[in-house]
Amino acid sequence: MSRRRRQSHTKRSLSSKVVWLDALTPKQSLLASLVALELEERGFRALVTVRDYDLTCDIPRLLGLQPVVLGGYGGATLEGKLLASVRRQALLAEWATGLSPRPSLHISFTSPEAARVAFGLGIPLIQLTDSPHSGKVNALTLPLADAVIAPQCVASMLREYLRESTRLLAFEGVFEAAWVTRLPHDTEALKALDLTPFEYCIVRPPETKAYYYTSARDVERLYSSLLRVLVSHTKVLFYPRYPDQLLMIKGLENVTVLRRAINMQTLERYALLVVTGGSTMAQESALMGTPSVLTFPSPLPTARYLIERGFPLYHEPKRFVELSADILREPDRYRTDTSKLLSELEDPVQVIADAAESLCR
Numbered sequence: 224m225s226r227r228r229r230q231s232h233t234k235r236s237l238s239s240k241v242v243w244l245d246a247l248t249p250k251q252s253l254l255a256s257l258v259a260l261e262l263e264e265r266g267f268r269a270l271v272t273v274r275d276y277d278l279t280c281d282i283p284r285l286l287g288l289q290p291v292v293l294g295g296y297g298g299a300t301l302e303g304k305l306l307a308s309v310r311r312q313a314l315l316a317e318w319a320t321g322l323s324p325r326p327s328l329h330i331s332f333t334s335p336e337a338a339r340v341a342f343g344l345g346i347p348l349i350q351l352t353d354s355p356h357s358g359k360v361n362a363l364t365l366p367l368a369d370a371v372i373a374p375q376c377v378a379s380m381l382r383e384y385l386r387e388s389t390r391l392l393a394f395e396g397v398f399e400a401a402w403v404t405r406l407p408h409d410t411e412a413l414k415a416l417d418l419t420p421f422e423y424c425i426v427r428p429p430e431t432k433a434y435y436y437t438s439a440r441d442v443e444r445l446y447s448s449l450l451r452v453l454v455s456h457t458k459v460l461f462y463p464r465y466p467d468q469l470l471m472i473k474g475l476e477n478v479t480v481l482r483r484a485i486n487m488q489t490l491e492r493y494a495l496l497v498v499t500g501g502s503t504m505a506q507e508s509a510l511m512g513t514p515s516v517l518t519f520p521s522p523l524p525t526a527r528y529l530i531e532r533g534f535p536l537y538h539e540p541k542r543f544v545e546l547s548a549d550i551l552r553e554p555d556r557y558r559t560d561t562s563k564l565l566s567e568l569e570d571p572v573q574v575i576a577d578a579a580e581s582l583c584r
Contacts, residue, residue: 240583241268243319243326243346245337249278250503252290253402254351254571256283258330261576267583270326272315272337277464278483293318294336312336319344327583330575333357333364342367347582351575353398353525355380365389370578372571374398376528392578396568397525399507403488404565405572412486413493416460416479420493423458423479424551425508426450428468429500429518442500442518442540447471449498449544454478456551457495491515495554498547502526509536510565514550514557518543532567535559 242262246252252273259269271288273279276296283290294311297304315336319326329341330349341348350368352361355377365371365384371391373381378393385391413420428446453459454477461472462481472478481490491497491508497515499505505517506529514535517526526538535557539546550557 239324240266240328241270241322241324241326242328242330242579242583243270243272243337243341245272245315245329245331245334246279246290247274247276247332247334249282250398251332251334252279252282254332254398255330256286256288257401257405257572258575258579259283259288260286261572262579265576265580267579270322272318274311281483291318308336312339315340316343319346328579330579331364333360335360335363338364338367349575349578349582351398352381353377355524356521369582372575372578374525374528377524380524390578392574394569394571394574396571397506397510397529398571399503399510400565400568401570401572403507403510404570406486406488408489408492410489410493412489415485416481416490418458418460418479418490418493421495421554423460423494424453424456424496424498424547425460425462425490425494425504426453427462427497427499427501427504428464428471429520430464431500442520443468443471445518445541445544449547450475450478452544452548453496453498453551456548460490460494496547496550496557498543505536509534510561512559512561514554514559516543516547516550533559533564534561 244255244259246255255271259271262269271283271290272293273290274294275292280292293314295307297307319340326346329346331337332351338348347369348367349370350364351372353374361384366386368389371389373393374397375393375395378391429442450471454475459478460481461478463469491513492511494513497508497513500518502519502523505515508515509529517538518540520540526536529536537546
């Protein structure tokens with residue numbers, strides 16, 4: 224049988240299979256959307272649910288998908304997070320029980336609500352994660368999984384959460400490589416913001432309302448100092464996570480506030496420097512060769528992995544102001560051609576889609 228005919232037969236055999244993907248954050252939404260598109264290419268019917276938070280709803284639509292928006296973000300307090308989670312779980316349960324046919328498989332990036340609903344309805348689960356430090360979320364989701372997919376550099380740290388029967392599938396690389404190698408990089412996004420390539424930097428403050436941040440006041444003070452230093456060198460594109468973070472730029476000139484992200488990968492690719500409290504933006508920027516300073520307060524195995532492989536990523540939770548100033552003084556010294564390094568990484572979308580086919584059979 225020819226390759227073309229084998230593929231056609233595969234599509235027919237999978238056409239009745241429904242895969243449900245859930246996303247809570249923009250990163251998860253982007254990954255879920257790319258996996259959904261790949262699964263549809265392979266003959267599945269893919270359904271994407273999202274939480275109403277930041278860009279999570281917009282990203283699938285930009286890629287031609289129509290997500291089902293269920294539930295929202297619970298805010299900074301434990302009470303708010305709990306109530307929002309319980310409400311969302313109920314909404315997902317009502318939605319999933321109304322589907323016909325019911326999904327043959329569920330995939331999410333450790334979504335507690337979706338994982339619990341899928342488990343309760345007897346739907347096999349694939350859980351994705353690159354965050355062994357997120358112990359509470361891992362404890363709620365990974366024990367329910369039939370398969371867990373993670374970067375090789377963190378895989379061994381996840382075994383404590385898994386059942387004996389759970390398949391642990393590790394790949395060489397990081398999840399961010401999925402979209403860095405796929406999405407186009409034109410300069411229209413720069414024109415819309417009146418930016419010139421390599422004449423600006425990007426600052427994204429930390430997610431200080433997340434449960435793992437314990438010294439938000441200290442890091443916000445450092446970010447305010449950082450911004451004062453950067454505006455004396457170049458234009459700053461400031462992308463706040465919360466409205467109160469706008470206080471960091473009060474009285475500063477040479478700052479453009481990004482209210483909603485537009486093709487962040489292009490903005491990062493042409494920046495002199497990216498400074499961020501979150502690993503996703505730092506890692507995807509470094510994958511594209513842009514010097515990236517990560518200020519996350521704890522060690523991150525994925526960041527260490529990219530640093531060791533030669534990507535221009537610097538994990539500096541405390542001295543990031545001084546390091547950022549050094550990079551801006553000699554930006555060409557820090558920028559890296561990463562094309563060969565990228566070619567050595569596995570494509571996580573293919574790994575996830577292959578696992579989905581295997582479980583559905």
